[in-house]
Each structure stands twice: as C-alpha cells, then as structure tokens.
Amino acid sequence: MDTSSPAAFVNGDLLRRYIGQKVRAVVQVIRSDIGSVVGKTTDDQQIVVKGSPPPSLTTYLEVIGIAESDNTIRADVWTNFGDNFDAGNYNELCKLANGEFRHMFI
C-alpha cells in the first residue's frame, strides 16, 4: 500500500468522495466472514470491508485501505478498537476533518 499520502477519516457519507483513495474508518462489526467484514459506519450506514481480518474481533474496528466503491473498502490495516467507543464523537471528527479543518489533515 502506498503510505505516502494520509488516509482520510471517513464515515458512510464521506466514503464516496474518496473512491480510489486511501481512507480510514471505524466501524461497528455486524458480521464477519472469511475475507470480509460487514460493518456499520459511525453515521449508521452499512459497508463491506474486504481483506484479511484478524482472527478475533472486538465490537469496534478501525480499517485503513483504499475505497473501492461508495460502500466498500479494501483494507490492509485492521485494528481492534475495543468494545467501548464513542461513535458520535468520531463522526463529528470525520465531518470536521473533511470540512472546515481539512487543511490540517490532508
């Protein structure tokens, strides 16, 4: 994976802006299969994360990878974020990081 550019913080709505680009998102795990995980973004939208998820998953999961479509991410980095996570705060972060404070992130 090309690590030179930063990954944009995305929720369900923002994912479509970065198709083909590197993104990161925290999702709540709904279902996990071999090769993919179905998760709920912090703005309550369902996306599919393809790749090799870790063997055990906590409730919340952060993935970093390339946005393949407006509801799919091909992830290379998977990090368990535990069971206690404030999705609301993260969602506000996504909005600020892509809006008024974009210049601080991208």
Next chain:
Amino acid sequence: MANSVTQDGIATVLSSQSSSSVRPEIVVQVIDLKPVGNRYTFNANDGKKKIKVVLPATLTSDIISGKIQNLGLIRLLDYTANDIPGNSEEKYLLVTKCEVVACALDSEIKDSTGIVLKPKDKFVAKSASQRINEQSGNAAPAARMAMTRRVHPLVSLSPYQGSWTIKVRVTNKGVMKNYKNARGEGCVFYVELTDEEGTQIQATMFNAAAKKFYDTLQMGKVFYISKGSLKLANNQFKTVQNDYEMTLNENSVVEESKNEEMSVPETKFNFVPIDELGAYVNQKDLIDVIGVVQSVSPTMSIRRKSDNEMIPKRDITLADETKKTVVVSLWNDLATGLGQELLDMADKYPIIAIKSLKVGDFQGVSLSTVSRSNVVINPDIPEATKLRSWYDSEGKETSMSAIGSGMSPSANNGSRAMYSDRVCLSHFTTNPSLGTDKPVFFSTRAYISFIKPDQVMWYRACKTCHEKVTEAMYSGYWCENCQKKNEEYSLRYIMAVKVSDSTGEAWFSAFNDEAEKIIGCTADELRKLKSEEGKVNKFQTKLKEATWSEHLFRVSVSQQEYNSEKRQKITVKSVSRIDFAAETRLLLRDISKNKNTSQF
C-alpha cells in the same frame, strides 16, 4: 507673534540644505499628526508645499500633553533634511528642536498669500503651568477656563502632572453617603467620568467639595474639570478600568460645557454567553449580557433585610444562541420603569443588552442588577442583529434549558460538577482576585507538571480526627482536638503541585485524599519509599510517575494573606480520571461555539 506659516518656508529649507549650514527657522502647520511606534510624524504645511517631518521620541510628551497639536503651528528651530530611503527625489525633515507657535487652527492652511488665520484660541502658546500662573487672580474662573481650554485626554493624566483640563461626561453617579470615622463625620460621593476616547476614571469628593459639586455633576452632562488630584486606585473599590483615581476638592474647577457636543463612545459591552456564566458565580466582577427576552414577570415587592424597606423587583428570562436561559432580576427603577416597558413589548421578544450585572448562585446561576447597571433595549450593535436573526430563524422553536440546572456550587463530587463551571488555567492567572469575598468553585482539566521533591508533603495526623498531633512528653502523640494521647500517628498529605494546560500553569494545594489519587499511594507508603536506600530512588520515581498525568480537578479559589499581600489560593476539592468521550464532547462544543463567533 506670528500666527501664520512662513511663506514658501519649505522651499527655503530645501534649497538652503544643499548650500549653507544656516538653518532658516520657519513656521509650519502640523498636518496628519500620528504616532509611529513611540515617535510622532506629521506633514509640515506652509500653504504651498508639504514635507514629511519626523519628531524624536523626546518630544512625544509634548504631543501627548497637547502642546504640539494637529493643525497647530510650530517653528522649526533645528532640523536636518534627509533622503527618504528608496526615494531619492523626496526628502523628509528630522526635527530636533522646535517651539509651539499656535495651537490647532480651524483647518489646513491652503492659501499662503499672507492671510492670517485666526487660531481657535487666541493666545500665545506656553507651557500649561506657565499659563495658569500668569493668569491674574482676578480673572473669573469661567474666563480663565475659556482661555486655557486645552483638553487633555484622560489617559495622559498622572499624579505628577501639574495642571490639566479634561472634558468628560458623567456616566455614573453614586448617591451622597454620610460617614463617621475616627476623624469625625463627613459626606462623600463619587462619579464616573468618561472622555471622548472612552477612557474612564472615578472621581471622589468629600465634605465641602461633595456639597459643592453634587448638584452640578449631573448624569449625562459634559463638564470641563481641572485642578483635581490623582492617586493610585485602591483595587478593592475599583469600579472602572484605570490605574488612577481622582479626587476633587473645593479648589477644583468644574464647568459645564453647554453648547459643545461631545461624542462619548457608546457603552462598551463585554458580553458573556449565558452558558459561560457559571465561571462568574459569586465573584466580585460585574459582567455584561445580551439576550432575547423570553418572559417578563409582574413586579414583586421584596423586603430588604438591612432596613426592612420594600423594594420593587421584576424577573425576566433571557435566552441566547448557546440555547441556555438565565433569569435576570431587575431592581428598583429598572423593575418599575424599564421592566414595564419590557412587559409591554414582551410579545415582540425584544433583545436587551445589560451592562454591569452581579452573578449570584440562586438556582445555580442568577443575574441581578445593581445601581450602576445599564440596560439598552434593542441596541444597534452587531451582536443584537445576530441574536435577532438567530431567534427569528431557529431560536424561537428551540427548546432551551436553564443555565442553573445541575450547577449547584455545593455539589463537589458529582460527575455533573466536573463539566459545568469548566475553565482553563488561564482563568486563574488572568483573574488574580478570584474568590475575594467567598470561595469560588471551578472544574478544570490539567496535567500535573511538577511536584517538588523537597517540600513538606505530609504532616503527622491524629488517626481519629485527622488534625495535627504534637509529640507528647515521654512517648506517644497528643491530639489537641480529641484531647487524647495516641500511640501512633498517621501521615496525611498536604502538598503543593504545579499543573499545566495549553493556556498556562498554576499551583494547586492538595490534601490527603486528593493527593493520594495523584501520587498513587498513601503518605505513609511514600515516606517509606523516601527513607529506602538503594541505587534506584524509589521516592523520586514515584513522583516522576505522577508527573505529566492528566486529571479532572474540582477546585476552590480563595484569597490568602501572605506577608500582608493577598495571594490566590487554589485548593483541590476532588480529582477524577479523564472521561475521554465526555471531554471530546466538550471540545466539540467549544469548536462549534468558536466557529459561530468567528463568522462575524
């Protein structure tokens, strides 16, 4: 004495520079006088030409005192003409010596054909004190005033300056108070004076002077005042922003300015958003608010405890964009007069701005008017326009909550208390007199930045009542409080810690329970570590581990006397761990708040 400029003066100067060393003394008019750093520059006008002039810093005081005035005439006595860097065509004059010829004329001299223009005040310029001394004693004060009406800005006054005259409006007036002290009886009143620049100063008059000027100095009127004395302001009673305060005695001169208009700047407000009022509860400082009037109560009669007198009161509820409401109690005339006005227009939800409100803790947070409060209905200021459009578009429908709910100062361990009255450390450093009358409570999030290893961190305490114990005669420890001798004592913390956040740093005092949470062990345990020998200083390590840990503190701020100096004392009432999600929500709220204010 010339009261005109030297014809072709500038041309003469410029031509003589290149030839001889003779400096022709010329009279020029001062135009566009302005400060650049600590020096002043102006354009010298001789009716035909203009040239830039730079005055040395030594002459700045003459300008501030009003000797050298814009549109006035000065004679240049000693100067050099220099090239303007980057512009070889033009020159400027660096004047080292000059004398004032006339004070401000009516306008810029355009015609240099020798027409003498009458200066505003027809007299020869001399130093202010020279002038006063020369005036014959039999000139009536009014006539004298007319001759010497060179007005000094309030900001230029000091105890060391001899004669000055100020032109001010009475913006506040206290009632005449009678007093009795060791030296006898007397009466006193004060006024608040504001000049055209907006500077304010308090002026006090005693006894004869008080009686002399009480009726003259009416609110809202403009006066020329001179022969008052200045001294450093007594911080305890300061009501206006000024290092000095003025006293007028019987010899002071107060003359009403009947005809001339004076533009006193509109009341300067410093609004506190309703959701930030918590930080001001029970403090000495008066604050200003602006909000939409949501409701007006009928007039109530309250019995004043001090003299059993019945005084009128009316409560109004104000709301602002923070979606919080607060109750403002209007007293006396504000309740009956203005309060009735507000009731009559209540269905229009007027905007009011109030200056100088006291913040109390009734029902959490309450606002009260005092005698010097000033209310403006629907003021013509940007904040009011903003409020109006917010209220009309969304505010009217929004459900709001009272700022006081959940903010009782006595709750000190509840988690709610950690999120209301939230301040940064800068709030303590910029308000040194917090907690002067009674202690004030705040919550703040900060890092422990330093714990001095060689301070007295603990004391020997009675195991029962925690008071300090002293060594008893032969063995054991005596507790004065319990009146008992104990076999053993327990150590309890009493520690000073330095804390830091992104806005500053402060020293907090922590007692046992809170210090234990900060250090992570009891005082007995820590003392044991201190006495342990070995390569690793476990005591220092323990302190180091506690350093740069972040905590949520609930503190009380009060004033302590220290070598006859008042010092701010901040005591930790409780410590708790950071709830990151809750803190994030607070930060998000602050971000959105800043976004709204910076748009205008």
